[in-house]
Amino acid sequence: MTRLTSGEWIDHFLTTDPPRHKSLVMTLCGDAIAPHGGAFWLGSMIELLAPLGVSDRLVRTSVFRLVQEGWLVASREGRRSRYALEPKALPRLARANRRIYSPPGLDWDGRWRFVLAPNGSIDGDLRALLRKELEWEGFAMLATGVMAHPAPDGDTLREILARSGAEGKVFVCDAAELPGVGSRPLPELAGDAWDLSGVVAGYRGFIDSFTPLLDTQADLTPQDAFAIRTLLIHAYRRVQLHDPMLPLELLPDPWPGTAAYELAKQVYRLSYARAEEHVMRLLGKEDAHTPPADDSFYGRFGGLA
Template structure:
């Protein structure tokens, strides 16, 4: 049986740029499972991932590793395995969702936030963990024990310090340019901290890859709910992968034009055009294993500025 136009795009994408299996499971957990109660039976995840080229064995291996890493908790009912988003991991899923589904465009007040971790305050393991977590939130390392960002989320920073058990052990400072000191203009610090050219190139690659999907969606060529779900999942997976390397800087500090804005608009358009059919397929797979699976949460319908 010949593939549909959308099926052909999916097959080509999976052959040319196959996603990492564990990372794809993570994408589904955040995008599809979290809005429907945050739990799934292993059989449902296997069915959802089969059209994306992920075998039964690879799904089991990926889920097992996510349990080991503290993202999922596991339970059994007879021979069936059920998994749920680990409560301690929920803030990290929520932060990722805010990044993915919220529009870029925060503004800069001219100040920077510095996190100072003197060697006398924390040990090497904690310093490494804190650096890794802050870099994921877009901070850059200015020097050993000095991390900086021009407009971080204060709530997120507080949550990261608490989760790393670094609260009360580091200094968090607001800094501004000192007038009359002969300082370089503070915006120039961006060029010393981040290589935005690679982030920009990744956004452009995303746009090139998914512009044909928008054409398919607008033309009504995506007729199978399974294809709509596969396209939505690959879309968010690819967009999330680019965003992981985006420091999410204020608009005043970004090169112009900034392709991240175009990438967001493209992702929003495709998501809005595919989510209804994608939800039909998702619910069919989840209800097959659990008739009590809830419908999508209110937060889901607020994604990308509102889906309805």
């Protein structure tokens, strides 16, 4: 790609890889709304997303669906609609933020965690729900009723079991390689359990798309900075959703996820301050008491200050 201005890059990205509208609203809720108190007026969301090609009708539809799915709660003041992050959804949002803004490469002690649901222990609906939730956290299904991950977060697993209704109904255990019995090395299980080719391609595509932005910062307006920051996190999150977040010891070397994280960190640090000007101006138009970004915001990507 030839060198583009920030505005040209935004137009090119939106034309060649237009984001899904509901997913973009969710990205904005996590990246820009949550640090400012977790609530917004519908008019502010419409103004924020208009430069990204999202009409007011699509914003309304997307927000309505997020309410139905339990991510947002709605209230009204006269003819205006206000939305806030659903308290029960906050742990899931916090998990997503940890994935996005923390460096890849989990510390690993060589042990694997298994979730076991033998035949008859849970019904089919719960089994399907539990599989979906665990796969979102990177677990692989090794066989019917057997899911595994080498380094899952214990608190997250506990929350998933409680929220899905599987607490006390499945077995959870750790396992390590047993030496001297002639088995295959346990790390080889990663190659059998996960096909990472799509994740690798996703990270490489992300790197190709966003590297040109390292040369476009001089001409950034607050609106362009906001658009770039939002599209950056949206695209990075989209790849991460398919990344099982395995320890680096189990990943191909070099792992493109490491380079993608470093690039995301650079672009975010270059754009966040001017983007905040835009966010505060538009949120403040509808709510003069909009708080500035909280401390957790400035801890993203290892620290923004």
